[in-house]
Amino acid sequence: MRLSRLGSLHQCRLSFMRVLLRRMARENWRFERRAFDIDEAGVGHAIYTAHGPERSYSLVAFAHDLPDELRSDRVIAEAWDATFTLFDGIPTQADIERLAQNVPLQEAGRVSERELCLSRANRSARLWKHVVEALASGQQPDAAVLREVGYLMRTTAVYGSGKFGAADRETYADRPELSGPFQAEMMSVYLTRWFVCDLVEHMAACIGGTQVVGLDPEMAAGLGIGNSTGLGMAPFLVNHPVLLNNWIAAREEALRCVRAMPQASAAEIALFRDRFSRAQSGIAQWTTRHEVQLRKLTELRADCQRLAAHVATVSFQEAYPWDRLYEWAATEMSEEGQELLVSLMLEPYGALLDRLADEMSENAEGLAPIAGEVTVAQTIQQLESVFGWAKACDWQTPEARARVWYVSEEKLEPRLGERFEEPVEDYEQPLAPARDAVVAMAALEGWPPETPIAEILTQSPEHRHIVRRIQTLASAPYGEIRDNTIAQDMMPIDMLRAKLSFFGATRFDPRSDRWVRICMFAGAPYPADLTAQNADDWVFCEAAT
Amino acid sequence: MSRSLNEVSALAKKAARGAGYSWGMAEEAGWAVWWLCRQGIDGAGFLAAFLRDEAHTAPVYEAGQWRLASGALCPIYAGVALSDGAGLPDVPAERFGKVACPALLLPFLSTLAKVRSTTVEVKTAGGEAMVTGAAVQLAPEWGKRCGPVELSFSNVAVPIKTHNSRAHSPESTWKELEEFAAKTYAPATEASRQKGAGADGDAGASKA
Numbered sequence: 001m002r003l004s005r006l007g008s009l010h011q012c013r014l015s016f017m018r019v020l021l022r023r024m025a026r027e028n029w030r031f032e033r034r035a036f037d038i039d040e041a042g043v044g045h046a047i048y049t050a051h052g053p054e055r056s057y058s059l060v061a062f063a064h065d066l067p068d069e070l071r072s073d074r075v076i077a078e079a080w081d082a083t084f085t086l087f088d089g090i091p092t093q094a095d096i097e098r099l100a101q102n103v104p105l106q107e108a109g110r111v112s113e114r115e116l117c118l119s120r121a122n123r124s125a126r127l128w129k130h131v132v133e134a135l136a137s138g139q140q141p142d143a144a145v146l147r148e149v150g151y152l153m154r155t156t157a158v159y160g161s162g163k164f165g166a167a168d169r170e171t172y173a174d175r176p177e178l179s180g181p182f183q184a185e186m187m188s189v190y191l192t193r194w195f196v197c198d199l200v201e202h203m204a205a206c207i208g209g210t211q212v213v214g215l216d217p218e219m220a221a222g223l224g225i226g227n228s229t230g231l232g233m234a235p236f237l238v239n240h241p242v243l244l245n246n247w248i249a250a251r252e253e254a255l256r257c258v259r260a261m262p263q264a265s266a267a268e269i270a271l272f273r274d275r276f277s278r279a280q281s282g283i284a285q286w287t288t289r290h291e292v293q294l295r296k297l298t299e300l301r302a303d304c305q306r307l308a309a310h311v312a313t314v315s316f317q318e319a320y321p322w323d324r325l326y327e328w329a330a331t332e333m334s335e336e337g338q339e340l341l342v343s344l345m346l347e348p349y350g351a352l353l354d355r356l357a358d359e360m361s362e363n364a365e366g367l368a369p370i371a372g373e374v375t376v377a378q379t380i381q382q383l384e385s386v387f388g389w390a391k392a393c394d395w396q397t398p399e400a401r402a403r404v405w406y407v408s409e410e411k412l413e414p415r416l417g418e419r420f421e422e423p424v425e426d427y428e429q430p431l432a433p434a435r436d437a438v439v440a441m442a443a444l445e446g447w448p449p450e451t452p453i454a455e456i457l458t459q460s461p462e463h464r465h466i467v468r469r470i471q472t473l474a475s476a477p478y479g480e481i482r483d484n485t486i487a488q489d490m491m492p493i494d495m496l497r498a499k500l501s502f503f504g505a506t507r508f509d510p511r512s513d514r515w516v517r518i519c520m521f522a523g524a525p526y527p528a529d530l531t532a533q534n535a536d537d538w539v540f541c542e543a544a545t
Numbered sequence: 546m547s548r549s550l551n552e553v554s555a556l557a558k559k560a561a562r563g564a565g566y567s568w569g570m571a572e573e574a575g576w577a578v579w580w581l582c583r584q585g586i587d588g589a590g591f592l593a594a595f596l597r598d599e600a601h602t603a604p605v606y607e608a609g610q611w612r613l614a615s616g617a618l619c620p621i622y623a624g625v626a627l628s629d630g631a632g633l634p635d636v637p638a639e640r641f642g643k644v645a646c647p648a649l650l651l652p653f654l655s656t657l658a659k660v661r662s663t664t665v666e667v668k669t670a671g672g673e674a675m676v677t678g679a680a681v682q683l684a685p686e687w688g689k690r691c692g693p694v695e696l697s698f699s700n701v702a703v704p705i706k707t708h709n710s711r712a713h714s715p716e717s718t719w720k721e722l723e724e725f726a727a728k729t730y731a732p733a734t735e736a737s738r739q740k741g742a743g744a745d746g747d748a749g750a751s752k753a
Contacts, residue, residue: 074742110546113711162551170550171710230742367576369656372629408741410733415741417731422740427731430568454629459606461622464569514742 007494008335009501012343017504025535031527059191073228075413080120136208154226224522241479248478259323268348278540290510303337372454387437402488547711554579563728565603580652582712595646617643624653631660648688
């Protein structure tokens with residue numbers, strides 16, 4: 001896939017948030033708030049536990065009194081409005097004390113294998129103040145303001161799988177409830193949303209006394225947890241090609257199944273129309289100030305109008321209705337519109353498609369060994385098939401090699417530098433597979449074709465990384481981003497959007513070419529209200545009347 | 546406190562890179578440490594000792610071998626050569642002159658053993674280790690000291706142990722590896738801070 005298409009993906013029913021909620025509803029998970037020990041300054045801790053059929057998981061939340069001037073979404077921040085960990089079970093008092101010493105420090109602290117995730121969140125300062133003041137004075141906040149911002153708090157990092165001492169994914173990946181990608185992280189965010197609602201009501205009650213009212217349930221349901229995502233996430237797609245392949249392959253297989261249907265029932269068509277209509281409401285409310293995203297949104301809105309006109313007149317009774325619709329969109333809609341349509345087409349077919357979510361994980365452990373007996377000729381062929389397009393690029397030009405992905409010694413913040421303007425080239429991370437492939441292909445041309453690649457790697461170990469990658473990609477055809485990741489005009493937000501769409505995020509709001517705000521779980525039932533009926537379609541807001 | 550295997554592997558990879566190995570070789574070092582820790586062997590300690598003893602220099606290729614400044618063979622290079630060659634018809638080399646930190650050979654010998662469905666017996670002056678595709682057996686303190694290594698192949702069974710899920714090393718080991726890893730981080734400069742993350746996520750924008 002190319003970056004521009006990856007950057008146009010939308011959530012779909014295979015997205016991880018939706019997979020989580022469908023499971024929790026199906027398995028009748030029980031939820032309880034075990035502690036809420038927060039003072040009038042908004043400082044303290046709270047515990048929210050989710051009980052599954054076999055195991056329980058607890059969000060341990062620490063609330064802080066953060067001065068406005070210290071609030072930052074960047075990795076280099078050292079303090080936050082709230083910090084969290086997802087504990088594997090129910091924490092004891094000793095656990096809470098240990099966590100209180102470490103979780104608020106985030107990267108500067110350590111957690112243990114009893115902790116699955118580590119995260120933090122900051123307030124949307126303006127909305128927070130508005131909601132607290134409104135509720136304290138006995139009134140509901142302004143619905144338009146809530147809709148515009150979409151969240152009271154946004155996470156600025158959710159660390160999992162072994163980071164800072166947390167449990168490695170391998171230690172829990174065989175549990176059905178955590179075997180899907182990012183289920184622990186999504187659970188952590190889902191419980192965080194509950195906490196945030198309780199906290200804002202608590203702060204209002206501290207000021208308002210007897211006057212205070214609770215937040216209207218419908219308004220609360222409309223709020224999500226925001227997320228501020230930057231370069232920390234961008235390398236993920238490049239570093240996990242098998243995982244990326246599995247996500248895209250599941251989506252492609254789902255699409256293939258739907259396109260292959262000879263007919264659609266009246267109920268299926270009605271469901272599609274309903275989701276489309278509701279998606280249009282969501283798109284009408286989607287706000288951004290980013291020039292590129294604004295252009296895409298304008299195109300998307302025009303696409304929706306074209307699609308609406310088309311589905312009003314097209315016959316769904318003719319054979320292969322979804323395939324015909326897909327083919328129509330391929331010439332009539334922008335990439336954003338096409339990907340939206342793909343997501344919508346999958347909606348009526350949960351019973352058939354939801355099982356594909358079981359195939360989206362990567363379960364290989366460690367590093368696959370390089371098969372040294374593969375010949376130079378075979379290796380060149382493998383490189384050509386995935387990276388042949390890259391040979392057409394002129395790698396000598398500064399534009400083609402303009403960027404350097406590196407890690408700063410400043411709190412290990414991942415950054416993107418300008419190769420010819422900054423002294424960062426020595427610190428370059430291996431995130432330019434297309435460039436490396438072209439270099440390798442040229443080098444290999446100089447060898448006798450039947451030579452085992454092991455011999456080349458002994459003498460030229462600099463090609464080892466790309467050779468391993470190309471051998472891995474043999475079983476992961478969708479795993480490579482078919483674009484130059486160090487080009488001058490490369491936008492990391494395209495990578496971020498791809499991963500976040502698989503999470504189930506909505507309301508993509510880029511703040512630069514490498515920073516995006518999104519919303520998670522907006523519209524979702526809170527844990528106490530979760531049922532099999534409302535566990536799935538919440539991501540589509542109510543249709544405009 | 547223990548460390549997770551993922552963070553140990555990531556740290557080992559960065560440490561090897563910081564010591565001068567290419568990213569592809571550093572990845573192998575990260576994996577080798579992960580493999581050892583999983584088997585309950587102090588892989589992080591071995592890597593830290595190896596990088597420290599070999600005076601921070603990456604090996605140099607001459608006469609078909611990758612040698613360290615001390616003249617000893619690099620175990621990571623020797624290891625990947627054996628592992629890469631596992632699927633080739635050639636018989637693997639059985640005698641190695643001075644090899645630094647032979648314990649770092651074990652993960653790669655495990656791959657060799659797996660591909661060839663055999664047990665590899667590894668003899669050094671300090672005793673013997675045995676490794677198969679799934680298991681390893683060695684005397685305590687085996688594999689730290691530089692010296693000649695002799696391989697032989699057999700069918701001896703090696704009992705499989707439950708894998709460790711955590712790595713345990715003294716703080717000094719982590720510190721040493723982090724010092725090497727730090728060489729992969731670009732210095733913090735004001736220009737880097739302003740341009741590099743491009744964030745508008747500081748206090749100004751957070752007011753939204």
